[in-house]
Amino acid sequence: MNILTTEDARFIDREVPKQLGVSLEILMENAGRGIVDALWGQYDLFSLDNARSINSFVLFICGTGNNGADGLVAARHLMEQGVPVQIVLVGDTSKCSDLFALQLERCEAMGCIIDMYDEFNDWSNVAVAVEGIMGTGLTGKLRDLTVDVLHDIDTMRSQYNFDLWAIDVPAGLDATTGQIAEGTLAYDYTVTFGAIKQGLLLYPGKAVGGIAVVAPLGAPWQKVLGDRDITVTIDSNLAEKLINYRIPMAHKGVNGNALIIGGSNDMIGAPILAAEAAVHSGAGKVTLGVPEVIKPVVQGRIIPEVMVTSTEAHKAMLEGRQVVAMGPGLGRTSDIPDFVDSILDSYEGPLVLDADALYALGHVGSVDKDALRDGEIESIYAVERDLPYCVMTPHLGEFSRLIDLPIKWIERHYITLAREFAKKHQVVLVLKGIPSVVALPDGTVYVNTIGNAGMGSGGMGDVLTGVIAGFISQGYSLQDSAVLGVYVHSRSADILNDTKAWGYTPSDVSTSLGCVISELLGE
Numbered sequence: 001m002n003i004l005t006t007e008d009a010r011f012i013d014r015e016v017p018k019q020l021g022v023s024l025e026i027l028m029e030n031a032g033r034g035i036v037d038a039l040w041g042q043y044d045l046f047s048l049d050n051a052r053s054i055n056s057f058v059l060f061i062c063g064t065g066n067n068g069a070d071g072l073v074a075a076r077h078l079m080e081q082g083v084p085v086q087i088v089l090v091g092d093t094s095k096c097s098d099l100f101a102l103q104l105e106r107c108e109a110m111g112c113i114i115d116m117y118d119e120f121n122d123w124s125n126v127a128v129a130v131e132g133i134m135g136t137g138l139t140g141k142l143r144d145l146t147v148d149v150l151h152d153i154d155t156m157r158s159q160y161n162f163d164l165w166a167i168d169v170p171a172g173l174d175a176t177t178g179q180i181a182e183g184t185l186a187y188d189y190t191v192t193f194g195a196i197k198q199g200l201l202l203y204p205g206k207a208v209g210g211i212a213v214v215a216p217l218g219a220p221w222q223k224v225l226g227d228r229d230i231t232v233t234i235d236s237n238l239a240e241k242l243i244n245y246r247i248p249m250a251h252k253g254v255n256g257n258a259l260i261i262g263g264s265n266d267m268i269g270a271p272i273l274a275a276e277a278a279v280h281s282g283a284g285k286v287t288l289g290v291p292e293v294i295k296p297v298v299q300g301r302i303i304p305e306v307m308v309t310s311t312e313a314h315k316a317m318l319e320g321r322q323v324v325a326m327g328p329g330l331g332r333t334s335d336i337p338d339f340v341d342s343i344l345d346s347y348e349g350p351l352v353l354d355a356d357a358l359y360a361l362g363h364v365g366s367v368d369k370d371a372l373r374d375g376e377i378e379s380i381y382a383v384e385r386d387l388p389y390c391v392m393t394p395h396l397g398e399f400s401r402l403i404d405l406p407i408k409w410i411e412r413h414y415i416t417l418a419r420e421f422a423k424k425h426q427v428v429l430v431l432k433g434i435p436s437v438v439a440l441p442d443g444t445v446y447v448n449t450i451g452n453a454g455m456g457s458g459g460m461g462d463v464l465t466g467v468i469a470g471f472i473s474q475g476y477s478l479q480d481s482a483v484l485g486v487y488v489h490s491r492s493a494d495i496l497n498d499t500k501a502w503g504y505t506p507s508d509v510s511t512s513l514g515c516v517i518s519e520l521l522g523e
């Protein structure tokens with residue numbers, strides 16, 4: 001499923017009329033109709049009952065831009081259907097958008113009940129409130145007056161207990177970054193147009209949008225996107241397309257030979273988790289390379305399916321592998337950067353770099369903060385060290401070191417930075433935030449939509465590394481392995497989450513991976 005940013009929405013709004021001949025007014029008509037359908041999907045609007053009176057109605061709270069105009073269209077449709085509606089206007093109507101003026105004129109001609117916000121006091125009869133104060137047109141902080149209105153709505157909602165819906169995005173939510181302005185409310189539902197807005201998938205936006213309902217615009221807007229970078233969701237539909245059946249004759253040789261490199265005196269668990277996850281995700285043969293000193297204790301702890309070898313013999317260790325995944329528990333001692341470089345020099349096959357292997361790389365590029373702030377995409381990121389084509393799986397702390405930028409900045413420009421990094425370095429980046437994203441060298445970004453807070457425990461990322469390596473070893477491309485790996489890892493945790501809110505372990509996630517694969521294959 002596609003994801004749209006504010007810039008994409010503006011592009012569509014400009015190009016669809018030009019290229020497809022479908023006017024903005026028609027798109028708006030469909031958007032308004034979509035709000036109506038979404039409301040009907042949730043309530044029987046003919047017998048609205050807010051448990052207080054039989055005079056209840058759907059309240060549309062409309063700003064004076066096109067977001068408010070969508071609300072006016074929806075109110076008009078509902079009125080025709082005989083559903084009681086009331087409109088209240090927020091802002092200065094003398095400064096409204098052209099389409100707002102047109103829709104308001106239509107509502108007035110129909111005899112719709114319309115008040116200015118300050119005149120309205122019939123809150124006890126509100127059954128459902130729909131906010132169209134602003135959508136993708138937000139600029140800067142919310143004005144004080146708007147914050148007051150939103151605060152008022154929130155107070156009334158607590159008092160009268162009605163559901164609150166947002167049109168397109170909650171007022172105050174940045175539809176691209178997911179950042180929220182002070183005063184933004186939490187909603188029960190958001191009806192968003194064309195495709196889900198990126199800001200509804202990124203925190204804190206994801207926490208305030210409620211249930212997202214996508215309403216179609218009635219014109220194939222995908223056709224006008226041209227070579228714009230696309231962003232899509234990682235969900236079961238995508239994973240089902242990527243997973244392949246195994247041929248009945250698939251023996252262990254066919255399913256690949258994976259090598260995991262990691263471990264140090266202080267960390268033996270991380271490489272074990274990664275290697276075991278590679279086994280559980282279906283790799284034909286898995287070998288774990290660890291320093292000689294910890295080899296006996298690793299051998300004593302790991303499942304018998306994994307072979308253990310010593311990293312001291314590293315040239316021989318690399319031979320005949322379909323994939324090498326390096327980093328979990330490797331440590332940060334002074335010898336590690338040279339060790340990592342020597343592996344990168346001698347191995348030319350598919351590679352996954354995680355954890356301490358990423359740390360060992362140090363800074364690989366730099367970010368121009370002014371360009372980032374101003375959205376000058378081309379000059380945001382400069383490469384300082386070339387990297388081999390590989391999958392990299394940093395969490396935000398590791399990514400912060402790689403690009404030499406504080407985490408706060410990364411959180412605010414999450415998708416943009418992931419995309420620019422993958423494009424400029426020509427690598428597959430799995431950025432493990434909440435949610436995780438996968439960015440490809442061609443600029444496509446996938447955003448994970450599943451997973452749960454029970455995953456926040458040490459070792460969960462090591463399992464993901466093993467899963468991605470497991471898929472690569474079975475012949476999936478680096479990018480498919482990354483996307484599929486993120487899905488299968490999170491879905492496995494979600495299955496466990498059905499019975500355990502948290503406290504399930506990374507090893508539990510690992511051993512449940514096969515159930516997710518069965519689910520995807522429809523078995």
Ligand SMILES: NC(=O)C1=CN([C@@H]2O[C@H](COP(=O)(O)OP(=O)(O)OC[C@H]3O[C@@H](n4cnc5c(N)ncnc54)[C@H](O)[C@@H]3O)[C@@H](O)[C@H]2O)[C@@H](O)CC1
Binds near residue numbers: 137141217
């Ligand atoms: N992109 C598209 O193709 C379509 C967009 N549509 C709608 O159009 C919306 C965008 O419309 P507009 O561009 O007119 O903008 P909006 O209506 O989203 O926002 C503009 C309004 O918000 C106010 N505003 C902006 N920043 C503010 C702040 N910081 N504090 C207080 N008030 C603020 C402005 O004064 C103005 O009244 C979308 O969200 C969507 O609802 C739909 O009509 C369907 C088609």
Ligand SMILES: Nc1ncnc2c1ncn2[C@@H]1O[C@H](COP(=O)(O)OP(=O)(O)O)[C@@H](O)[C@H]1O
Binds near residue numbers: 454461462
């Ligand atoms: N609250 C959460 N919701 C969804 N996924 C989460 C959450 N917390 C952690 N995760 C996932 O768990 C994994 C943690 O990885 P990482 O930080 O590398 O852990 P570790 O270094 O302990 O192995 C990532 O895939 C991340 O997306």
Ligand SMILES: [K+]
Binds near residue numbers: 131132168170
């Ligand atoms: K809105």
